[in-house]
Amino acid sequence: MTVLPNFMSATVDEQRLARSHDDLAAFGRASRGGVNRPALSDADIAARQYLIERATAIGCSITIDPLGNLFMSLAGRDRSLAPVLTGSHTDTQPSGGRFDGAYGVLAGLEVLTAIQHAGIRTRRTIETVVWTNEEGYRFAPGCMGSLAFAYPAERERLLAATDSMDMTVGEAVARMRRALSDPPERPLGFPVSVFVEAHIEQGPILEQTGNKIGVVTGIQGKKRFEVTVIGEEAHAGTTPRARRCDALLAAARMVTALERWIWDAEDVARFTVGQFEVQPGSHAVVPGKVIFSIDFRHPDRIFLEEKSSRFLEICEPLAGGCTVSVHEIGFTPPIAFAEQVPQAVQRAAERRCIPWMPLLSGAGHDAQHLATVCPTGMIFVPCEKGVSHNEAENATSSDLATGARVLLDVLLDIANS
Amino acid sequence: MTVLPNFMSATVDEQRLARSHDDLAAFGRASRGGVNRPALSDADIAARQYLIERATAIGCSITIDPLGNLFMSLAGRDRSLAPVLTGSHTDTQPSGGRFDGAYGVLAGLEVLTAIQHAGIRTRRTIETVVWTNEEGYRFAPGCMGSLAFAYPAERERLLAATDSMDMTVGEAVARMRRALSDPPERPLGFPVSVFVEAHIEQGPILEQTGNKIGVVTGIQGKKRFEVTVIGEEAHAGTTPRARRCDALLAAARMVTALERWIWDAEDVARFTVGQFEVQPGSHAVVPGKVIFSIDFRHPDRIFLEEKSSRFLEICEPLAGGCTVSVHEIGFTPPIAFAEQVPQAVQRAAERRCIPWMPLLSGAGHDAQHLATVCPTGMIFVPCEKGVSHNEAENATSSDLATGARVLLDVLLDIANS
Numbered sequence: 001m002t003v004l005p006n007f008m009s010a011t012v013d014e015q016r017l018a019r020s021h022d023d024l025a026a027f028g029r030a031s032r033g034g035v036n037r038p039a040l041s042d043a044d045i046a047a048r049q050y051l052i053e054r055a056t057a058i059g060c061s062i063t064i065d066p067l068g069n070l071f072m073s074l075a076g077r078d079r080s081l082a083p084v085l086t087g088s089h090t091d092t093q094p095s096g097g098r099f100d101g102a103y104g105v106l107a108g109l110e111v112l113t114a115i116q117h118a119g120i121r122t123r124r125t126i127e128t129v130v131w132t133n134e135e136g137y138r139f140a141p142g143c144m145g146s147l148a149f150a151y152p153a154e155r156e157r158l159l160a161a162t163d164s165m166d167m168t169v170g171e172a173v174a175r176m177r178r179a180l181s182d183p184p185e186r187p188l189g190f191p192v193s194v195f196v197e198a199h200i201e202q203g204p205i206l207e208q209t210g211n212k213i214g215v216v217t218g219i220q221g222k223k224r225f226e227v228t229v230i231g232e233e234a235h236a237g238t239t240p241r242a243r244r245c246d247a248l249l250a251a252a253r254m255v256t257a258l259e260r261w262i263w264d265a266e267d268v269a270r271f272t273v274g275q276f277e278v279q280p281g282s283h284a285v286v287p288g289k290v291i292f293s294i295d296f297r298h299p300d301r302i303f304l305e306e307k308s309s310r311f312l313e314i315c316e317p318l319a320g321g322c323t324v325s326v327h328e329i330g331f332t333p334p335i336a337f338a339e340q341v342p343q344a345v346q347r348a349a350e351r352r353c354i355p356w357m358p359l360l361s362g363a364g365h366d367a368q369h370l371a372t373v374c375p376t377g378m379i380f381v382p383c384e385k386g387v388s389h390n391e392a393e394n395a396t397s398s399d400l401a402t403g404a405r406v407l408l409d410v411l412l413d414i415a416n417s
Numbered sequence: 418m419t420v421l422p423n424f425m426s427a428t429v430d431e432q433r434l435a436r437s438h439d440d441l442a443a444f445g446r447a448s449r450g451g452v453n454r455p456a457l458s459d460a461d462i463a464a465r466q467y468l469i470e471r472a473t474a475i476g477c478s479i480t481i482d483p484l485g486n487l488f489m490s491l492a493g494r495d496r497s498l499a500p501v502l503t504g505s506h507t508d509t510q511p512s513g514g515r516f517d518g519a520y521g522v523l524a525g526l527e528v529l530t531a532i533q534h535a536g537i538r539t540r541r542t543i544e545t546v547v548w549t550n551e552e553g554y555r556f557a558p559g560c561m562g563s564l565a566f567a568y569p570a571e572r573e574r575l576l577a578a579t580d581s582m583d584m585t586v587g588e589a590v591a592r593m594r595r596a597l598s599d600p601p602e603r604p605l606g607f608p609v610s611v612f613v614e615a616h617i618e619q620g621p622i623l624e625q626t627g628n629k630i631g632v633v634t635g636i637q638g639k640k641r642f643e644v645t646v647i648g649e650e651a652h653a654g655t656t657p658r659a660r661r662c663d664a665l666l667a668a669a670r671m672v673t674a675l676e677r678w679i680w681d682a683e684d685v686a687r688f689t690v691g692q693f694e695v696q697p698g699s700h701a702v703v704p705g706k707v708i709f710s711i712d713f714r715h716p717d718r719i720f721l722e723e724k725s726s727r728f729l730e731i732c733e734p735l736a737g738g739c740t741v742s743v744h745e746i747g748f749t750p751p752i753a754f755a756e757q758v759p760q761a762v763q764r765a766a767e768r769r770c771i772p773w774m775p776l777l778s779g780a781g782h783d784a785q786h787l788a789t790v791c792p793t794g795m796i797f798v799p800c801e802k803g804v805s806h807n808e809a810e811n812a813t814s815s816d817l818a819t820g821a822r823v824l825l826d827v828l829l830d831i832a833n834s
Contacts, residue, residue, distance in 0.1 A: 093701070093702055094698075094699060095697050135699075135701070136700075142701070203656065220654070233806055234805065234806060235517075235619045235620075235805040235807075236687060237714050237780035237781060238620035238687075238803065239621075239779075239803060240621070240684045240687075241686075241687075242684050249672065249673070249676055249690070252668075252669040252690075255665070256666070256670055256673060259669075263658075267658050267659050269658075270655075272700070272701070272702075273669075274665075274698065274699050274703065276665060276693060276695045280510065280511045280512045282510055282554050283689070283691040283692050284554075285691050286689050286691065287690075287691060295701055297654050362654040362655030363652055363655050386651075386655065386660060387649075387656075389651060389701065390650040390702075
């Protein structure tokens, strides 16, 4: 009978974890200190090559699934048991930060490294995963890899999605697999015992309250819309106001009215118009068409549905001769995580005397899809001023290491159960 | 002593003029019946090649100046006299119509053809010119060719202007000259006796009043601005409203407030926001920067200056934590044409019993620069519903021919004086 080493001997190395972040940020480095690493781009492929080398060096096996989700597996003693999964994503927004996504992957790699260096062999296999195209910037929808993992029937539809250059996800994945020397294939949707995702909070609450760990209890819901305003192109110098159907002036009024309509005293609702395209986009032509996006999030499904059901009604009286249509292009209902993982995170924080609080995630994450197939949870760590999706995104090495220590405990706890 | 033929024997051919418009519209044909023919593009070069062939066939000589302005000259009897110039431009807005610019060039070509077919030799040389880059869409500023002609000292600055692919005007002109088999060079700013530009009205007034000829008395003034709103990029799902500096919401409020500020009961002022660029332009990121254009026109210089002097003051209280700056990038003062050409146009219309009215041009035209170097005027013809800078732009063959007949009379009148 084997004597198991005390798993508290596995130790997260704060400096090593910080260096990992520096290393990864080199792939797709942007001009203002952040990262521009579109999903499946050369920079993303190089980032994954780096992770493969790190993981292989500590004895992990590498597999990849049809969506390009990449798994780094530290084998457990009982291969018949479903593995414990952790991880996040390596793609970023066009001017993204060094921690969003990267932290969840690197904390997972740090945990595997700490376990391997301590000579521990867990009962279940532990795997760190890189989900493909979480941000949804290069390809729509976001959280694509985890979505396909949770709903393998969506595979063909997702592989056919194209970027702005008309490259499909399928082509981009094939290109990546060749560049990574074709790791062995893994099926979508294999059994998983639990999924735990570490992430920066991307909000200001931990920093403001002085807590170091957010025990994430769920993810707020999100609706996405595309609003199309069609007017009439006309000459900017000659067309009297009375004869114009100016799509831009109409759209500007609509955006302002929608902002007011969503306004809540509690400041819980999140309303963002991030895209606003004007056609033809010449200074001397009255715009004939504007398409703008709405990203609308709230923890309460009823609030989301009631408010958004009246978007068209809000816009129409402001159209001023233009026509307006509101098209819903995405709905992710609010998610509440099952108790198992949040409780394990809370226990781990308490055992280490780390101040923690329950939190609801404002952002969508791959965890929302995994939550539909296995017990799932997230660990949030503070980030500076809550700034994210911004090159200035920042988090301290110490806070990152604290989160990784809690992740280590949770994974060992569950992998040995 | 030569007996001069009666110049009324020169006849504009309505069908030939209509066919010329069909022919020219094939170069850069757009999907909805209009034209996309950027200045000095392949389509523009092909259009000019077509004009050269037509002009050469009736015995015109072809010359080109350093800005690529193209001259088709029907020689007069007295080469020592400054020529009479007519013409307009062949470039279009990205989804432009078949008549804006094209009509002035083709009416000029039709007049040369009519004169040549009638066997008339005028005292002064008559030339039809294609001015380069009137629309200002590919290169800034617009009316570039005529500007350089009127102010040759500007030549180097204008040749160095670049398009969005960083090609300079100089390079694009050199490329065109090679493609057109290098016509002989003409200097910028050679002496001109008068300039007459025929153009569709691009407004609804002739159509509404039933007049067929607009005797243009001047061109309204125009100011262009670029407004930059700088906020802070942030995550759309996590950043509370109170912590956002949303450049788009601020810009939308500003556009609406500026629209109200410019509003005049007489509907004379023209206020257009034609460009509105959002950074980073991702649906899930709170916009950190918006740059929008203002095109503001009015016949009264004082109105233009007083209203625009307060743009910043209007915007600042609406910035909501963002910063805003207003940068003036262009000012064309209102122009009043000298009496000679407008009077000649009026006389020609009256002689032919064509209903006419005086008009002020709402749009800028190459004529505004020529007006600073020689007596200048414009002839407007009706266009359907006043629609222009739009693929649906339309004018009847009959109205186009009526304008060309007036142009013929005016040019013969002045060329024989």
